[in-house]
Structures are given as structure tokens and as C-alpha cells.
Amino acid sequence: NPSKAIPLGTNAAIGFTSSIYLIFCIISGCTTRREVFLDYYERRNGSLIQIINCSLDTNDSDCKSGLIYNYQAMRMISAFGPIIIAGIFAATLSSALASLVGAPKVLQAVCRDMIFPSLKYFSVGSGKSDEPHRAYFLTYFIAVLFTAIGQLNHVAPIISNFFLMTYALVNYSCFDASLAKASGWRPAFRYYNKWLALIGALLCVGIMFIINRYTALVTLVITYGIFLYVRTKKPEVNWGSSVQAHTYRRALDATLKLGSVQEHVKNFRPQMLVLTGNPIYRPALVDLASLVTHGHSLMICGNVILDDPSVNIKLYEQKDSGELWLKKRNSKAFYQPVVAPTVRQGTMGLLQCVGVGKMRPNVVFLGFKNDWLTKPQLTFDYFNIIHDALDLSYGVGILRLQAGLDFSDFFESDLPEDQDDDEDSDDEEKNEVFISSSPLRRCSKSSIPHQTNVLMLKNTILNKGALLTMNVFQSKYSSSPIIDVWWLFDDGGLALLLPYLLRRRKRWRHCQFRIFSCVSGEKIDAEKQHLSMASLLKKFRINYSDLHVLHGLNKAPNEYETEKFNRILQTWNQNDDIYRITDSEYELNKDKIKRGLKLHEYLLEYSSKSTLIVVTLPIPRKQLISAGLYLAYLDAISYNLPPVLFLRGNQKNVLTYYS
Known part of the structure; x- marks a missing residue:
């Protein structure tokens, strides 16, 4: 039984040798x-x-002379002097052989973990037993280098200090593992005590300084330098270290402590549930949410997998691949897939259950449904998802890009088979652009690794624009970007807070930040609104480039806007009668629709060249407006514009006068 034999043998050897040394001292x-x-x-x-x-x-x-100065004292007092010399040689050879065999194995393991990539050459083994021959030679040359010093009294303190440093780290590792209280740490030694391990570590460090204080300092500096290097490089190797256990404990303690803290508007953070589906298919949506949170608040990417949860609920591979892509995309976010028979049921599960304690989303981000005209049932579910989020006191953000957000049709899960024998292989090679899953970048076909995380994008002419759309929020603009906020209703201030957080990012720091508002009255009403808004923004400490208050929102829109909207309604009404927009419903929302069409005219006039437009999301009142009419309304407002983000808070204040 190794758990009993090793401690017993080790302690017996220590006791026996210590007794021999003590007898020789006497x-x-x-x-x-x-x-x-x-x-x-x-x-x-x-x-x-x-x-x-x-x-x-x-x-x-x-x-x-004497015991202090005469190193031959043992040979002088022995009955037969050559025995002492033979014993010294035997002990030296034994230690040397043990180190010569053990050190290369340790070096080989370290090199294979890629802790020091430049030493990868020494990770190669030879033969069936995987002997580290290259590491043997390196160890030999290091030993020769120290032997060349020529003075044993100079070499011994160096070796002793590094051995003591190793023992100190082993003792401290045992203490730290006990302190972390990891369930996997179960020492079998009966008399183990974490405080004894800590005392052992401190004694080792103390003896280092007793032997030679300067050598001890150099040893500590080298050890700390290696620690900083490993901590900075973060090699992708999982040792199951106590650091992970400490991280878990700190996170758990902080989450529990946070649960007992009352929320305050000064500490509000937009914690986002981003309905991305598979996040690689909607990179622009992920990028925008990541720019807002940026690791300072919670972000969870949710994916509803349509299937029977009682039959297929294997999500581990899906979850790992999604988190890996987010990491490569530099998005500090979590990924949570769920299996559900419908999108709405899966989304409802995410809305109710995702997160823990106060670490729960309070804002839902989703993309605009560009195919709403042709898929009425899915449009109805989409409309209800917005309602569900608002009913559960979530803020809602809807992002629309004119080219769309969903690029799932462009991707294939595996590399294509080799088609060198086909007649059109050369043409196909010219019309294919390969991009890595993250960051999305082009590379030559010859340089593509054969693995499934490399994706293929076809139709090069079309996809030049697709690549720009995918990376629209990652591009480094040559000129200053422009963010326009159309603050139409008081929703608690979320429509102002999120653009402000966006401006804290490096590439948006010097952007133009313009705020617009609209009034139904005349010019004098707009001037009064301008003064009150300027005063309010000053109290909120929101810096802006321009503030515009437009009047005449109740005026009739131009005929082109009205005709276009009517054509949209006619297309929608070609679906089943259960989704049809009735005349009474249209008349009930007629004034609201006119204001929306007039707003689109203002957006085209003032914000057609903006980088991002943030518009207050109109509330979809379930009893007054249907899914088709509401989506037509949003479509009419955001049509033919730069990226538009509809944003609505949950009526809770997220801005305060006080710092």
C-alpha cells in the first residue's frame, strides 16, 4: 500500500540517517x-x-585546525581512513545518478506542458520507455558548468538553496491546498497538519538565509521570476492546482455576500443575456454586447437548440466549443445552450433561470428578425419573447443591421473534401475564402490546419461585404465614429447609459456623441425641451457633442414612407388569416404609425452617416398591437439605415445625480 509504505519508509530513513549523523557528531x-x-x-x-x-x-x-577548519577530521579519527573516502564517493555518485535520472524527466514534463515554449526541443523522448535523451545532455552540460567553478564550498550553497526552495514550495503547496479546502485534497498521512506544512516551508526559507543570505536572495528572485512568467503566459495546461480551488471559493463567497447587498442605482451594471443562438453565427451581436460589458459586468450568450429535451440533451461539446470561440473573440462572456421544443420555451427558461443570486441578467439583447414577413409563426414567438422579457422586468435591446445578423448559411462545420480531381477545382479555389472561427481573418488555403474550428466561407464577391458586416463593431475606423442616441421616452436612462459605456472603449473613446429628441409641438416647445434636457444631462454628467430637439413629430409623413409601409402590410396580410392585421387595429395605432414614419424621415436626414444609432424601443402593448404590425412598425423606423439598436429599460432608474 503506497499510502502507508511511502510515509513509513521515508520516516524510517530520516530517523535512521539522523541517528547516524547524531552518533558521528558525538x-x-x-x-x-x-x-x-x-x-x-x-x-x-x-x-x-x-x-x-x-x-x-x-x-x-x-x-x-579542528572540527571547524579541518575537512579531513573524519578520516583522521576513523579506524581506516579509506572507508571515509569510499563512503563520500558512494554518496556523491548515488545523489548524482538520482539527479541525472530525475531532473531530465522533470524537464521533459515541463517542456511538454509548454510552460517554456522555447524549450520544446527537449520534450522529445526516445524508445519504448520514452527516455529524454535530449534532456539528459542538457542536464549533463549544466552539471559540468557548475563543476567548472572548481570550489565545492561555492557550489554547495547554490545547490542546497535550490533544493530547500523546492522543499519550501512543496510544503507551502500542501498548506495552500488544505487552506483551499478542495474536495480532491485528501492526504493519507495520519499525522499531516496544514500548519506543520507551513512551518516546514518557513523553516526551509530560514535555513536558506542561514546558509548564505545572498544566494538565498538570488534563489528567491529567480523563483519569483519564473512564477511571474508562468502567470503572465498562462499555459494551456490544467494541473488541478489549488489556485483553481481558491478562485472558486472567492467567487462563491463574493456571490453569497453580493446576494445580501441591497441594489443601488449608483452601482447599477447592465448584465446582459444575449440571444445569439450559436455565437459564431452572429458575431456582430456578440461584439456590441461585449463592448458594453467589457468584462466589467455579466454577459451570457444564450442558444436555444430546437430538439426534444427528453431525447437529446447533450450540451457539453456545444458549450465547450461556444466558450472557446468567445475566448478567441476576446469576449468576456459565458455561453449557455438549452434544448427546448420551441424558441420561446427555451428563451423563457433562460430568462427565468440563467444566472445566480445578484449575478443575473437585467438586459436582453437580441437581433432584429429580418425574415419576419415570411415566417408568421416564428414572428409571433419573437413578439412574445419581447413581451416575456418586459414582463420579467428585463431591459430589451434589439440590434438591426441592414445585411442581417445571422451568417449561419455561410458556415460549414467541417473542411471540404479535397477536390483536386474536379475540372473546376481551380475556379472554386479562387472563389473560396477561409476564415478562422475567431478572430475572423483570411488565410491561404495551404496554411489551413485540418481541424473543425476552421470554417469555410463561399462566394467571395458577396462575402467581402459579409466579412465587413461580421466585424462592423471591431473595425478601427479611420475617422471618428458617430453615435446618435434618439431618446424619445424616459425608460430609466438605459438608452443613455449603454452608449456612455460604449464610449469608454478605446476605439470609441473619441467618437462624436449626439443626442436627439422629438416633441409633437412647435419650435418654442422644442427650445424649452432643449433647455431642460441640457440641464438634465449636465446633472447626469453625460458629456455629448451635440444636442438636438426636433419639433413636428405629429406632422404627416411623406407619401413615399406611407406607401412603403402599406406595401409591407399587404405582404404580411398574404399569410394566414389568424395573423392578419385588421382595419380596426390599424386605425387604433394610426397616430403611432405616423409618428414612426416621421421619425424615420428624421433618422434619414440626421443619422444616415452615423456608425451606430440608438433609438428608444416603443413598448408593444399586447392588447393593442399584433406581432405583424409591431414588427412592421420597427421595420419602417430602421429601414435603410446604419446599425440601429432599439433599446428600452425596465422603468428602473439607472442614472443618478450623485456620484
Whole structure:
């Protein structure tokens, strides 16, 4: 039983050797003086023998003898001197062979973990037993290098200090593992105690300084340098270290403590549930949400997998691949897939259950449904998802890009088979662009690794625009970007807070931040609104480039806008009668629709060249407006514009006058 035999054998060996050393100390003390000053000694110089009088030079080290100064004292008091020399040789060879075999194995393991990539050459093994021959040679040359110093008393402190540093780290690792209280840490030694391990670590460090303080300092500096290097490089290797256990404990303690803290508007953070589906299919939606949260608040990408949850609920591979893509995309977010028979049921599960304690989303991000005209049932579910989010007191953000957000049709899960034998292979090669899953970048076909995380994008002419759309929020603009906020209703301030957080990012820091509002009255009403808004924004400490308050929102829109909207309604009404927009419903929302069409005119006039437009999301009142009419309304407002983000808070204040 190794758990019993190893501690027993180790302690027995330590006890036996310690007893032998103690006996030799007693014998030496009984037979030899500790310190002796000689009257004279003989010094050989070739064939000549000189007799040196020590009284003439008291500082001569050769005039001193005894246990402290005479390294041959053991041989002098032994019954047979050569036995001492033979024992020294045996002990030296034993230690040397143990180190020569053990050190290369350790070096090989370290190199294979890619802790030091430049030493990868020494990770190669040879033969069936995987012997590290290359590491043997490196260890040999290092040993020769230290031997070349030529003074054993200079080499010994260096070796002893590094051994003691190793023992100190092992002891401290045991103490730290016990302190982390990881369930996997179960020491079998009966008399183990974490405080004893800590004392052992401190004693090792203390002995290092007793031996040689300067060598000890150098050893500590080298050890700390290696620690900083590993911590900075973060090698992709999982040792199951106590650091992970400490991280978990700190996160758990902080989450529990946060649960007992009352929320305050000053500490509000937009915690986002982003309905991305598979996040690789909607990179622009992920990028925008990531720019807002940026690791300072919670972001969870939700994916509803349409299937029977009682039959197929294997999500581990899906979850791992999604989190890997988010990491490569530099998005500090979590990924949570769920299996559900419908999108709405899966989304409802996410809305109710995702997160823990106060670490729960309070804002839902989703993309605009561009195919709403042709898929009425899915449009109805989409409309209800918005309602569900608002009913559960979530803020809602809807992002629309004119080219769409969903690029799932462009991707294939595996690399295509080799088509060199086809007649059109050369043409196909010219019309294919390969992009890595993240970051999305082009690379030549010859440089593509054969793995499934490399995706293929076809139709090069079309996909030049698709690539720009995918990375619309990652591009570094040559000129200053423009963010326009159309703050139409008081929703608690979320429509102002999120653009402000966006401007804290490096690439948006110097953007133009323009705020617009609209009033139904005349110019004098707009001027009054302008003064009150300027005062309010100053109190909120929101810096902006321009503030515009437009009047005449109740005026009739132009005929083109009205005709276009009517054509949209006619297309929708070609679906089943259960989804049809009735005349009474249209008349009930007629004034609202006119204001929306007029707003679109203003958006085209003032914000057609903006980088991002943030518009307050109109509330979809379930009893007054149907899914088709509401989506037509949003479509009419955001048609033929730069990226538009409809945003609505949950009527809770997220801005305050007080800092």
C-alpha cells in the first residue's frame, strides 16, 4: 500500500540517517577539539618542504585546525581512513545518478506542458520507455558548468538553496491546498497538519538565509521570476492546482455576500443575456454586447437548440466549443445552450433561470428578425419573447443591421473534401475564402490546419461585404465614429447609459456623441425641451457633442414612407388569416404609425452617416398591437439605415445625480 509504505519508509530513513549523523557528531566531539591554533605547519612547494611559523602570521587560515577548519577530521579519527573516502564517493555518485535520472524527466514534463515554449526541443523522448535523451545532455552540460567553478564550498550553497526552495514550495503547496479546502485534497498521512506544512516551508526559507543570505536572495528572485512568467503566459495546461480551488471559493463567497447587498442605482451594471443562438453565427451581436460589458459586468450568450429535451440533451461539446470561440473573440462572456421544443420555451427558461443570486441578467439583447414577413409563426414567438422579457422586468435591446445578423448559411462545420480531381477545382479555389472561427481573418488555403474550428466561407464577391458586416463593431475606423442616441421616452436612462459605456472603449473613446429628441409641438416647445434636457444631462454628467430637439413629430409623413409601409402590410396580410392585421387595429395605432414614419424621415436626414444609432424601443402593448404590425412598425423606423439598436429599460432608474 503506497499510502502507508511511502510515509513509513521515508520516516524510517530520516530517523535512521539522523541517528547516524547524531552518533558521528558525538564521536567527533569526544575525540577532536572544535578549534585549534597551530604553532607551525608544513607547506609543500614542489620537492621543497617549508615549515611555517604561525606566530609570525596569525591571519594565516592554514594555522587553524579542528572540527571547524579541518575537512579531513573524519578520516583522521576513523579506524581506516579509506572507508571515509569510499563512503563520500558512494554518496556523491548515488545523489548524482538520482539527479541525472530525475531532473531530465522533470524537464521533459515541463517542456511538454509548454510552460517554456522555447524549450520544446527537449520534450522529445526516445524508445519504448520514452527516455529524454535530449534532456539528459542538457542536464549533463549544466552539471559540468557548475563543476567548472572548481570550489565545492561555492557550489554547495547554490545547490542546497535550490533544493530547500523546492522543499519550501512543496510544503507551502500542501498548506495552500488544505487552506483551499478542495474536495480532491485528501492526504493519507495520519499525522499531516496544514500548519506543520507551513512551518516546514518557513523553516526551509530560514535555513536558506542561514546558509548564505545572498544566494538565498538570488534563489528567491529567480523563483519569483519564473512564477511571474508562468502567470503572465498562462499555459494551456490544467494541473488541478489549488489556485483553481481558491478562485472558486472567492467567487462563491463574493456571490453569497453580493446576494445580501441591497441594489443601488449608483452601482447599477447592465448584465446582459444575449440571444445569439450559436455565437459564431452572429458575431456582430456578440461584439456590441461585449463592448458594453467589457468584462466589467455579466454577459451570457444564450442558444436555444430546437430538439426534444427528453431525447437529446447533450450540451457539453456545444458549450465547450461556444466558450472557446468567445475566448478567441476576446469576449468576456459565458455561453449557455438549452434544448427546448420551441424558441420561446427555451428563451423563457433562460430568462427565468440563467444566472445566480445578484449575478443575473437585467438586459436582453437580441437581433432584429429580418425574415419576419415570411415566417408568421416564428414572428409571433419573437413578439412574445419581447413581451416575456418586459414582463420579467428585463431591459430589451434589439440590434438591426441592414445585411442581417445571422451568417449561419455561410458556415460549414467541417473542411471540404479535397477536390483536386474536379475540372473546376481551380475556379472554386479562387472563389473560396477561409476564415478562422475567431478572430475572423483570411488565410491561404495551404496554411489551413485540418481541424473543425476552421470554417469555410463561399462566394467571395458577396462575402467581402459579409466579412465587413461580421466585424462592423471591431473595425478601427479611420475617422471618428458617430453615435446618435434618439431618446424619445424616459425608460430609466438605459438608452443613455449603454452608449456612455460604449464610449469608454478605446476605439470609441473619441467618437462624436449626439443626442436627439422629438416633441409633437412647435419650435418654442422644442427650445424649452432643449433647455431642460441640457440641464438634465449636465446633472447626469453625460458629456455629448451635440444636442438636438426636433419639433413636428405629429406632422404627416411623406407619401413615399406611407406607401412603403402599406406595401409591407399587404405582404404580411398574404399569410394566414389568424395573423392578419385588421382595419380596426390599424386605425387604433394610426397616430403611432405616423409618428414612426416621421421619425424615420428624421433618422434619414440626421443619422444616415452615423456608425451606430440608438433609438428608444416603443413598448408593444399586447392588447393593442399584433406581432405583424409591431414588427412592421420597427421595420419602417430602421429601414435603410446604419446599425440601429432599439433599446428600452425596465422603468428602473439607472442614472443618478450623485456620484
